[in-house]
Amino acid sequence: MLDGLFEPNIAVAYGDPRANWPLALPQEEASIRHAVVKRQGEFRAGRALAREAMAKLDLGPAPILSAEDRVPIWPDGMVGSISHCDDFCVAAVGRRADGLMAIGVDVEPAEALPEGVADEICLADEKIWLGKLDDRERPIFERLIFCAKESAYKCQYGVTGQLFGFDALCVHFDHARFQYEARFMRAIGPFRIGQTLFGRYVMTEKHLVTGMALGSDAFSRAGQSEIGRSGRDWPLA
Ligand SMILES: CC(C)(COP(=O)(O)OP(=O)(O)OC[C@H]1O[C@@H](n2cnc3c(N)ncnc32)[C@H](O)[C@@H]1OP(=O)(O)O)[C@@H](O)C(=O)NCCC(=O)NCCS
Incomplete structure (x- = not known):
């Protein structure tokens, strides 16, 4: 179902966070000791799926700790991302040795946003485009x-x-290719105003899943089109 969300050098695993997932590794469990059952379930699903994805890349089952701001701390040499909604969890991982600097993945229910949210999160250009849809x-x-x-x-x-x-x-979406670009409207860290990052998306009846990988020279080696490559203007090391 998520084939094509990333290049093949990024492994993806997904599942239902409501299933009976095994406990996370002891070091990881510490961060959900006081969490409610739902949060424990989604956390364990994310860790188990991240390790399933790591195994696809022949990476061993190392712990993925959480920083204080909840950002996952990926084992040395790895990048990855985790996302969960009520009934779907996805993890994506890759190797830094493949030129990857970061991965982002997100899953959402294929439903309307709560009242007022679209107005808050969409810019004028995005609203103009949305206004043309039925x-x-x-x-x-x-x-x-x-x-x-x-x-x-x-x-x-x-x-x-x-x-x-x-x-x-x-x-901005390219619906023919199920790809999107995200343009910086402000300078953020090393990203310039106008710099564009590229991602992909998958839509099913129940879920929307988006994925982005940054700075992979493996993408250019594979001869991908420009829109398939993340961080076009990024000064790759
Ligand atoms: C961090 C954030 C992106 C998480 O999104 P969410 O929809 O609440 O939850 P998701 O299930 O998709 O993702 C949660 C996972 O993301 C990871 N995560 C948390 N913070 C993160 C961050 N700052 N960067 C990358 N990954 C992060 C964690 O793995 C977390 O799961 P875990 O705690 O079980 O390990 C969101 O809560 C947030 O703070 N957004 C900031 C505002 C924003 O999005 N601005 C958009 C700018 S255009």
Whole structure:
């Protein structure tokens, strides 16, 4: 179902966070000791799925601790991202040795956003585009904009460690290729105004999933088109 969300050098695993997941590793469990049952379930699902994805890359089952701000601390040499909604959890991981600097993934229910949220998170250009959609499509694409911004935010956070609002990125979709671009509307860390990052998306009847990988020279080696490559203007090391 998520084939094509990333290049093949990024492994993806997904599942239902309501299933009976095994306990996380003891060091990881410490961060959910006082959490409610639902949170424990989604956390354990994310860790188990991240390790399932790591195994696909022949990476051993190392712990993925949580920083104080909840950002996952990936084992040395790895980058990754985790996302969960009520009934879906996804983890994506890759190797730094493949030139990857960061990954961002987000899953959302394929439903309208709560009242007023779209207005808050969408920029004028995005609202103009949404205004051209019919009433049936618009709520889903509002949600997709949210989802795309969350992935891009998580991905850039792996490089900048910076928190910012939804007005900092403007999203534009290429529906023929199930890809999107997220353009910086402000300079954030090393990203310039106007710099564009590229991601992909998958839509099913129930879920929207977006994914972004930053700075992979493996993408250019594989001869991907420009829109398939993240961080086009990024000064790759
Ligand atoms: C951090 C944030 C992106 C998480 O999104 P969410 O929809 O609440 O939850 P998700 O299930 O998709 O993701 C949660 C996972 O993301 C990871 N995560 C948390 N903070 C993160 C961060 N700053 N960067 C990258 N990953 C992060 C964690 O793995 C977490 O799961 P875990 O605690 O079980 O390990 C969101 O809460 C947030 O703070 N957003 C900031 C504002 C924003 O998005 N701005 C958009 C700018 S355009």
